Amino acid sequence: MDGSISPKPARPMARGRLFFANPGPTNIPDSVLAATARASIDFNDPAFLAVYDACFEGLKKVLKTKHHLFMYTASGHGAWEASLVNTLSPGDLVLIPETGHFSDSWAKMCGTLGFEVQQVPADWRRGVEISAIEAALAADTGHKIKAVCCVHNETAAGTRMPLDQVRAAMDRVKHPALLMSDTISSLGCYDFRMDEWGVDVCVGGSQKGLMLPTGFSFTGASEKAMEAHRKSTHPRHYFDWTEMLARRQKSFVGTVPTTLFYGLQEALRLMLVEEGLDNVFARHARLAKAVRACVQHWSGNNGPQLFCQNPERWSDSVTAILMPEGYDADAVRKIALERFNVSTGAGLSKLAGKVFRIGHLGDLNEPMIIGTLGAVEMALGIAGVPHAKGGVQAALDSLAA
Numbered sequence: 001m002d003g004s005i006s007p008k009p010a011r012p013m014a015r016g017r018l019f020f021a022n023p024g025p026t027n028i029p030d031s032v033l034a035a036t037a038r039a040s041i042d043f044n045d046p047a048f049l050a051v052y053d054a055c056f057e058g059l060k061k062v063l064k065t066k067h068h069l070f071m072y073t074a075s076g077h078g079a080w081e082a083s084l085v086n087t088l089s090p091g092d093l094v095l096i097p098e099t100g101h102f103s104d105s106w107a108k109m110c111g112t113l114g115f116e117v118q119q120v121p122a123d124w125r126r127g128v129e130i131s132a133i134e135a136a137l138a139a140d141t142g143h144k145i146k147a148v149c150c151v152h153n154e155t156a157a158g159t160r161m162p163l164d165q166v167r168a169a170m171d172r173v174k175h176p177a178l179l180m181s182d183t184i185s186s187l188g189c190y191d192f193r194m195d196e197w198g199v200d201v202c203v204g205g206s207q208k209g210l211m212l213p214t215g216f217s218f219t220g221a222s223e224k225a226m227e228a229h230r231k232s233t234h235p236r237h238y239f240d241w242t243e244m245l246a247r248r249q250k251s252f253v254g255t256v257p258t259t260l261f262y263g264l265q266e267a268l269r270l271m272l273v274e275e276g277l278d279n280v281f282a283r284h285a286r287l288a289k290a291v292r293a294c295v296q297h298w299s300g301n302n303g304p305q306l307f308c309q310n311p312e313r314w315s316d317s318v319t320a321i322l323m324p325e326g327y328d329a330d331a332v333r334k335i336a337l338e339r340f341n342v343s344t345g346a347g348l349s350k351l352a353g354k355v356f357r358i359g360h361l362g363d364l365n366e367p368m369i370i371g372t373l374g375a376v377e378m379a380l381g382i383a384g385v386p387h388a389k390g391g392v393q394a395a396l397d398s399l400a401a
């Protein structure tokens, strides 16, 4: 048979599970995988609608909102686009605090869609200064800025943005712009409170903290966002919230990805009932702390170091690791994958080759993190990258403490 149908395995020696430490997509729990293995069903069948409605309410619980939710058969990029074209009008000015690859990509999308973009420049390793956001808003006395678009968890840099502080800064200068937040790699990993923090529009996706296959994304929208939607003149069709509100599901223009909702029902059960959201957050914090303890140890001998230099901004869902000058991050990743069946994330845009990333979000426990760190430590040794040996021991000590 033609090799394209039955190709040779890429890693013929790989046995045991692939240890998947990418920051998205993430591991899918076995029970979620099993739940998605369903025959097709009419998306207006009452049996499906019962599952759908439970998921709709459950997802709002994870977002901590009582307001509106719109879902799309699209990855996170689709929800980014939906959020902009539903609430803004051509030529509107958006303020985008710089965090890294993902704030840059969102800014680029804004430009392509016909919005004016003002960035708040920042050092990716330290995270944007809240005072710089406040100064930009205070200077906008004519209220030209219609939205402040924040990446809650910058997956490329391993940093978090304190959204409550952004809201407080907006309130101090009494700026009426919408607060938009990308929660794609923080939701279900560490605390996000849409209503309490006054987030008007937030964007999430299925394949990160929610532990599902890639395939749908969504927007939470406040009453203020709905008011902006009614005034927005931007062309849209597939992502149009008004179109969606006319439908039974109040989401999806087109076919609903029914199998993903059976998976979501199980993922929500795991998060909200079996483990509990606060325990989910505590687990992420514990695993993240162990990964950082390991990397900080490696750095001892001029080895790889934490990319984020500001402890207040450390992300609990992903750690970006900066290689020593002159050493290739992708060479280490390749060894970890080919020799040990451990997959890590690459450096993005200007961090390509300089950074690799360990995703510690979603369906992970202590042994999985230890296994990943052990494989990376071996790969550092094989690749001849200087580092202080014993990072894994530092992680063990952190986890056992």
Ligand SMILES: *Cc1c(COP(=O)(O)O)cnc(C)c1O
Pocket: 024, 075, 076, 077, 078, 102, 151, 153, 154, 155, 182, 184, 185, 205
């Ligand atoms: C993954 C990610 C995206 C992009 O989502 P896709 O589902 O890949 O389209 C956007 N923002 C952040 C912060 C992400 O981590």
